[in-house]
Amino acid sequence: MLIPASAGVQPPEEPIPTHPVSEPTASKPAGDDNGNFIRMLSLDEWSEMAGGLYRFGSPTNRLLQGEKLRKAARMKSIWWRRLLKGAENLKGNRGDWCGYVSTMDLDEMTVEIMDDNKRCPSWHSYDKTR
Known part of the structure; x- marks a missing residue:
């Protein structure tokens, strides 16, 4: 079973195991010890x-993208926008982000x-x- 890690995730937000294409x-x-990048x-x-x-x-039918993923994870919009900005700085493409909000059986x-x-x-x- 793949269980999402919750380090740094504050309730009610849910952790998101991501499956980036890029x-x-x-x-x-x-x-650092204070959580600073x-x-x-x-x-x-x-x-x-x-x-x-x-x-x-x-399985692609289990993965979510964009606003559906953000809402399923109960992530605040401001944090989602910050993640998107960070991805842009790394030359990432938000359209490549996929994830889910639950456990998933390795089978x-x-x-x-x-x-x-x-x-x-x-x-x-x-x-x-x-």
């Missing part, structure tokens, strides 16, 4: 922190892991029974 907005920020993590840093880089493929998803080839990384199927 990779610029899939990166994660590094912050420092910089975006590199792929190597993100891989080290997470024990590898994984991507999840979800409904494809799971892939990036190999360790630094020169030309590629994605491989991940054994979900491990």
Whole structure:
């Protein structure tokens, strides 16, 4: 089961597992102990922190976009606009953002892991029974 993380999410807002089509907005920020943004993590840093880089493929009929996603997550409009502005600064496209607001069974998803080839990384199927 893929369970949305709720760090930094204040009720009544719900966490959103995102499925970006474009990779610029899939990166994660590094912050200080007060939650202030420092910089975006590199792929190597993100891989080290997470024990590898994984991507999840979800059934498209479960994914939401735009205002439907924001409203399902009960996210305030001001925060949504700030996220969109941040994505634009990273050369991201809001039309590439997809997500859902709930848990999702891994049997409904494809799971892939990036190999360790630094020169030309590629994605491989991940054994979900491990």
